[in-house]
Structures are given as structure tokens and as C-alpha cells.
Amino acid sequence: MKAISYSRYGGPEVLAFGEVRDPKVGPDSVLVKVRAASVNPVDWKAREGYLEGLFEAAFPVVPGWDVSGVVVRPGVAVSEFDVGDEVIGYVREDFLSRGTFAEYVAAPLRTLARKPRNLSFEEAAGLPLVGLTAYQVLLKVLQVKRGETVLVHAAAGGVGSIAVQLAVHLGARVIGTASEHNHDFVRGLGGEPVTYGEGLGERVRGLAPEGVDAVFDTVGGDALKVSANLLAPEGRLASIADIDVVNYGGRYYFVRPDAEDLRRLSELAEQGVVSVHVSETFPLERAADAHRLNEQGRTRGKIVVTVDWEPEDT
Template sequence: MKAAAFHSFGPPEVLQLVDLEAPHAGPGQVRVHVKAAGVQPFDTAVRTGWQPPGASVKFPQIPGNEFAGVVDQTGEGVSGFSIGDEVLGYRILGCYAEYVVVPADQLVLKPQGMPWEEAAVLSASGQTAYTALRELEVGPGDTVLIHAAAGGVGTMAVQLAKAWGATVIGTASERNHDYLRSLGAIPVTYGDGLVARVRALAPDGVDAAFDAIGGEALHASVELVHSKNRIGTIVDHALAERLGVRGIRSQRSAARLAELVGLYVQGKLFVHVSGKYPLHQAAAAHRQVESGHVRGKIVLTIG
């Protein structure tokens, strides 16, 4: 099979198109012929040497941890999926490839009419945002501040918070303010003076803050949120520990993914794909993600 993989840590250029032996489904597993795979900061971090919890990097390493495609092989004991089913799912590594094998409980059926590119990028950012907002107990009547609200995770977090009854203030550069308004958020420019700008919108502060950028955003959150237990970051865990706020790691499950798919079908969750690259241009996709100016998600088209 064709895959994008790297044989050493380094810049985007270490990602190369390679020929590897296709995996086969074992007991309880499903093999998927991948149509598209999401690209995100998690993947670029792995490429530069970060070891994700619960996994070990082995060369040649195929990155990627979300995908969509067609079931083409099922292992012994698998029920609920058949050859030909269109699915989306997740695994820690290995998704930039024509075939991926995963436990059956890491898949859900793809709705008819959902484009492959959108299906491929729902799992990782959607489940990360879901995990964080649930840990922060965001719900009806809350005002929540979401940092980096126009990014992949931020886009999902804004919409989930709105669907759960919260008012959302989202930080982003001015070029993304109309985009945030389209998602239902009140936009505010990040950077110096952020605390004053948020207080102009919410004089008594906000009930919760979710951070996907780190640094000064977390310091500002401490000034704006009454309870540190309702401040969380997915990126700056060291600073979170020093400030006494939550460091949050994504918790993924098929049940959680199915709920996100349900919201998509109901028209309550919009997936924005800002860039598409063929598999052999995985390095270019990584460069765009590392630019730090991605609105929504980047995807690799494979099948």
C-alpha cells in the first residue's frame, strides 16, 4: 500500500511517500480502505520527536490519528460492521495510508451525504473539544471563553458549547471574526489588552475558559474566571500545573464520536475544511498546519 511516513524525526520534508505491506484485520479488528485522513498539530509534534501517551514511534512511522473510508476486511468476532460499510474512526498513529486496521469499537458509520473530507476530520478535534467542555462542565446559561476559537478544536468547541446552551466569546485574529460570528460566537481579538476587551463584553467575567493556544491566554483566563477548576488547556500543561488550572487530554470513544455525528446530521455541527492535499503532499499539509493560521481543518485525500 501507499503511505506517507518518516524514517527520522525532523522538518516536514522527512515525510515521504512509501510502499509498505498492507495490514490485515485480526480478531475484533476491521480494516478500512482510507479515503481521507485528518492532519493536525498532534501529527506534526510526533514528526518532530514527541512521543504520544500510549504509543511508541517506530520507523518508518506513519502519522495520522483520524480517518474515513470503506470497510474492506473484518476479523473474527466483529459484529456491527460489514464489508462495504462507509465509516469514520480514529487510532493513535498510522492513518496517512491507503489501509488502516483498528478495533471495531473505534469506528462509527458515516452518514450518507457526509463528504469524505469532512468525515475524516471530525473525530480528533471533535472529541478533544467534547472532552474539554465536559470536564469544564459547560452548560446552559454559562458564558465560556474559547481561545484559538477559529482553529480545528476551537471550531468544534464553539459549536458544542452553543449546542449545550452556553454563550461563547472566542479569541481569534480579526480576519477570522466573521467566521466566528457564523459559528455563533462573539469574537474578540487576542493579544495585549485581552482581559479588558473580554470584560467589556462580560463585566463580571466568564464562567469557564477553554484554551488551545497556551501562554498569555491562560494567564488572562485566570483573571477572568472565578474558579480555576473551570479553566482548562489542551496545549500548555506545564503552565496549567503552575497556575493550578486543568491540563486536559482527549478521551475518545465510539459513543462520543457517534454523538458528534448525530449533531452533524442535525445541522448543529459544521465541519470546516480549509485545505486539501493528496497523500504525496503530506509534507505541504504539515507546513500549513505549522503556520499557525489554519481555519478549521486540513485533510489528506487518499482513496
């Protein structure tokens, strides 16, 4: 099959488009014909070798953990999906090798859910990783409740934009950091935008003089120190970007595949609670350009890679 792969760590130039081995489908896996896959910062961090302490790489590595596509063969023990079912997945295993930037991916059942019927394949591909991250942090780590005030950093980004929508759905007031040209976008999600950078603490205090009940950090660095000083008594702090959050009494979180959480996210998308903004799409063979754009860190919503598609022969 055609895929993007890399045989050594490095910059976008190590990504090559060509033939790789077809995936084998285990008993509890599903072979998915890929329609689209989205780019996440973790993809280029893995490509650079930054995750070597967490994930063993079996080269050549096909990158990508997000996918939307169509089931073409369920594993022999699978009864949950049939041929032709449209699915989404956060297809992360505990090693780097069999990613989603390919014509096909063998996805374990624990990584899959049915695709939201109201989303395009491109939009749906942008939901799993960022959606699960936002869902798990807000509901399971921060345990956000109705009436609370939540500060979301990088509120116009992939994770941030979903987090704003979910927190609003939970009944929270949401303050979101964003550059000025993204303020209207954040307002459209239901958040109150503030410009990040110098003076952020004062700007947030102006909106929430008593402090915020929860902070969802997606950027790390100086944002953590500022955030810790903005917490109300009994306030909670979580970061997906900086392990130093523990030094401020918060919790670091790495998203995990969870089929039930993903199913719930799909339902929320169909109910119109969450939507995915796709800022740009690239064909599979231009995945390196998609990585370069994502590395700039200024994307509104999601960057998606699309795969040429033809129906399977029957």
C-alpha cells in the first residue's frame, strides 16, 4: 500500500511517500480504508525523536494517530463493526510503526468508534485525539462543573477549540487565550477571548476577579506560572504540554485511547455540541508540508491529510 513513512528521526525531509507493507489484521482489530488523517503536534515530535523515552520506534514508521475511514475487514473476533461501516479512531499503540498516514490501517477495537454522520471525513479525522484530550481532561482530571469558570490556553487551536465547546456544554464559563485575529473565532465557540502574552494575568483577573476554578493548559512554559497565580481557592490545574505542571500543584496528562469516550464524542458531534474546524487539507503525498505547517504552532483548528479513495471491489 501507499503510505508516508520515515526510517530515521529528523525534520520533515525524512518523510517519504511510497510503498510499505500491508498491515496485518489481528483478531481484535479492524482494517480501515483511510479517507483522512489529521496532523497533531505529537506527530512531528515523534518524528524528531522527542518521544523516544516513551515509545519504541520500529522503523520504518508510518506517522499519524488520527483517522477517519471505512471498514473493509473486521478481525475474526470482531462483532462490533461490519464491512462498510464509517469509523473514526485514535489509533495509538505503545510503539511507533503502524500509523494512519497510509491507504490502510489496522486499528484495535479500543481505538475506534462510529464516525459522526454529520461530519465530513476531513472534519471527522480531526476529532479523535483533540476530542479525547479535551474530554478526558475536562471530565476526568479537572472534573469541571456547571457554574465554574475555566481558563483554556490556546483556545483557537485543535485541543483548545474542542475544550471550549465541551466546557460550555458542561455549563462552565470559559475564558480562552488566543491571538487577536482569533478572538471572533473563540467567541463563536462560546468562549470569552483574552490575548496571551505579557499582561495576561491582569487581563484574566479583569474578567474573573475571584480567580478561575480550573485551568486547561495546552502550551506550557510561562503560561503555567501565570495560571497557578490565577487559581481560585481549591482551583485545579492540568497541562498536556509541560510536565512542570506538577511543580505548581497540577497534573500532567497524556491522552489515552478509549472507545467509549470516543463514542460519546461522536454523539456530541452529531448533537451539534462540538464541531471541528479544518483550516487546511493536504493530499497524502504532501504530508511533509502538513507537518511543516503544524510545527509553526499557529493553526486555527486542524490540519488534515486526505487519501485518494475508491470503493473496494465486491
